[in-house]
Amino acid sequence: MGTRGVPGKGKEGCKMEQINVVQATKVLKRRTVLDHVDLTLDRGGIYGFFGPNGSGKTMLFRAICGLIYLNSGEITVFGEKIGGKKFPDGLGLVIESVGFWNEFTGFENLKFLASVRGKLSDTDIRGALARVGLDPDDGRIYKKYSLGMKQRLAIAQAVMERPELLVLDEPTNALDEDGAAAVHRIVREENKRGCTVLIASHNKADIDSLCRRKFKMNEGRLQEVLPDSGPA
Numbered sequence: 647m648g649t650r651g652v653p654g655k656g657k658e659g660c661k662m663e664q665i666n667v668v669q670a671t672k673v674l675k676r677r678t679v680l681d682h683v684d685l686t687l688d689r690g691g692i693y694g695f696f697g698p699n700g701s702g703k704t705m706l707f708r709a710i711c712g713l714i715y716l717n718s719g720e721i722t723v724f725g726e727k728i729g730g731k732k733f734p735d736g737l738g739l740v741i742e743s744v745g746f747w748n749e750f751t752g753f754e755n756l757k758f759l760a761s762v763r764g765k766l767s768d769t770d771i772r773g774a775l776a777r778v779g780l781d782p783d784d785g786r787i788y789k790k791y792s793l794g795m796k797q798r799l800a801i802a803q804a805v806m807e808r809p810e811l812l813v814l815d816e817p818t819n820a821l822d823e824d825g826a827a828a829v830h831r832i833v834r835e836e837n838k839r840g841c842t843v844l845i846a847s848h849n850k851a852d853i854d855s856l857c858r859r860k861f862k863m864n865e866g867r868l869q870e871v872l873p874d875s876g877p878a
Contacts, residue, residue, distance in 0.1 A: 671683070679705045694853035724810070746796070816848065860873070
């Protein structure tokens with residue numbers, strides 16, 4: 647897990663092109679949920695994380711996104727130290743349930759979220775909905791959505807602003823076969839334009855078909871799984 651793929655750059659230059667986790671440790675209620683985790687990921691890859699419930703996958707993602715404080719250790723994302731009130735720039739995120747507004751339609755939810763940065767037009771938002779298989783003109787409010795529709799909307803909000811880093815925790819949860827295929831297509835499209843993607847999934851197909859590097863978590867410890875051959 648070195649600094650390959652960044653020719654002609656010194657150590658500091660390489661760090662600008664990497665996610666670096668150094669001895670990350672987090673303890674909750676006397677339980678160690680991240681146990682001295684070390685991880686180096688080059689920009690532009692698709693990386694898969696798997697393991698049983700409670701193994702630390704979601705907690706690692708929360709730490710990388712700046713959503714929790716570490717007890718010890720350090721995380722930098724593309725040269726920026728994460729922690730305190732510092733979050734990665736250009737972040738698209740699906741972790742557990744997204745806090746959408748029940749009385750808004752899908753379009754209204756995305757428009758409200760997009761208004762924070764003011765980068766997207768109504769046409770952009772409609773395109774994000776169509777991309778995940780949702781009808782931009784659907785008048786149903788969010789609380790009337792099925793679980794699969796809610797998951798599609800979560801994916802739409804994560805990718806609608808063309809993130810540099812896309813973090814997806816169980817992205818195909820509650821999706822049918824067509825929905826899962828759409829997620830796989832979107833992940834590949836985002837990666838093709840240069841986005842770095844982190845995926846945690848119980849679905850082996852998500853990890854095997856998308857990820858060139860795979861990591862197993864168990865009891866807060868991280869281990870890279872080295873394949874016998876190339877990815878499918």
